[in-house]
Amino acid sequence: MSASPPCLLFVDDEERILRSLRMLFRGRGEILTTSSGHEAVEWVRRRPVHVVVSDQRMPGMSGVEVLREVAAHSPATMRILLTGYADMDAVGASVNEGEIYRFIEKPWAAQYLVETVEQAARVACRDFDAAARRPAGRATDATVAARVVVLDDDGALAAQVRELLPAAVRVEHAPDLEGTLEVLAEHDVAVVIARVSSAGGDVADALKQLKRLRPATLAIVVSSLRDSRLLIGLINEGQVFRFLLEPAPRELLRRGLAAALERYARLRTQSDLLQRHAVDAPRQEAVATTTGRLLQAWRRLREAAALRIA
Structure with missing residues (x-):
């Protein structure tokens, strides 16, 4: 972490919550608190803020709106949503x-909240310092030699993705998880797009494991499941990049793909940014070892990841 203490900004419309947070984080950095989302955004516009922790349900401006504005004005600021209402839309x-x-739910576990915010602060401090030292250069072409794999049993989603992406991007269709892992073991993959049909199935668990092995690979999930528990797990344990309800709106999918390819290009050239994609340890081991062939595919992927690190 940098020599100066991190700046932590907490946003909540309940003063008792803000008092609790001030006490919990006393001595851990410069602490700012506000009950106004607009004031929080103004602070971020005017000065460096390393971590913003915002409640979701607030009058005037929701937590998601606050964090969206924070991301627009200060991409290096780490963003955490703290709420007692885990509704799917939020x-x-x-x-x-x-x-x-x-995504952290109230009532929070104090140790987990402190550890998460401190980890986010360390990442943000490095990002702020690295950004200050990084020379300005030309934007990287996000489509050059990029590869996308679509996990989709009937191929319809893969066909849609091919229509939305330029010819320079190679799109591969994998009808099952085993095929997806084989592609990942053989190639650098920018984006995995997966249709998730079961909250407790192999695919959701595989995406969580994948982020630990390939932090630069971005995941876009398409699902018919309005399951907030599934999505919270994919955020905290898998750093899923986008989540689209099925049928995926064409324009939202196009924008998600473009953003994912751009992010992948940055991660490949600015390795310090990979820390932003660190994930919590999965609450349970992946169930993707249920068949022999699937286990072999996982082993190949793990070996390939180990060779890239070595």
């Missing part, structure tokens, strides 16, 4: 609009 928007680092 959780989905926190990913798609706020690109949050973690």
Whole structure:
């Protein structure tokens, strides 16, 4: 972490919550608190703020709106949504609009909240310092040699993705998880687009494991499940990049793909940004070891990841 203490900004419309947070984080950095989302955004516009922790349900400006504005004005600021209401629309928007680092529910576990905010602060301090030292350069072409794999049993989603992306992007269709892992073991993949049909199935667990092995690979999930528990797990344990309800709106999918390819290009050239995609340890081991062939595919992917690190 940099020599100066991190600046932590907490936003909540309940003063008792703000008092609790001030006490919990006393001595851990410069602490700012406000009950106004607009004031929070103004602070971020005027000065460096390393971490913003915002409640979701507030009058005037929701937490998702606050974090979306924070991301627009200060991309290096880490963003955490803290709320007692895990409704699906808020959780989905926190990913798609706020690109949050973690989703934490009230009442929070004090140790977990402190550890999460401190981890976010360390990442943000490095990012602020690196951004100050990084020379300005030309934007990287996000489509050059990029590869996208679509996990989709009937191929319809893969066909839609091919229509939306330029010819320079190679789109591969994998009808099952085993095929997806084989592609990942053989190639650098920018984006995995997966249709998730079961909250407790292999695919959701695989996406969580994948982020630990390939932090630069971005995941876009398409699902018919309005399951906030599924999505919170994918945020905290898998850093899912976008979550779209099925059928995926064409324009939202196009914008998500473009943003994911751009982010991948930045991660490949600015490795310090990979810390922003660190994930919580999965609450349970992946169930993707149920068949012998699937286990072999996982082993190949793990070995390939180990070789890239070595």
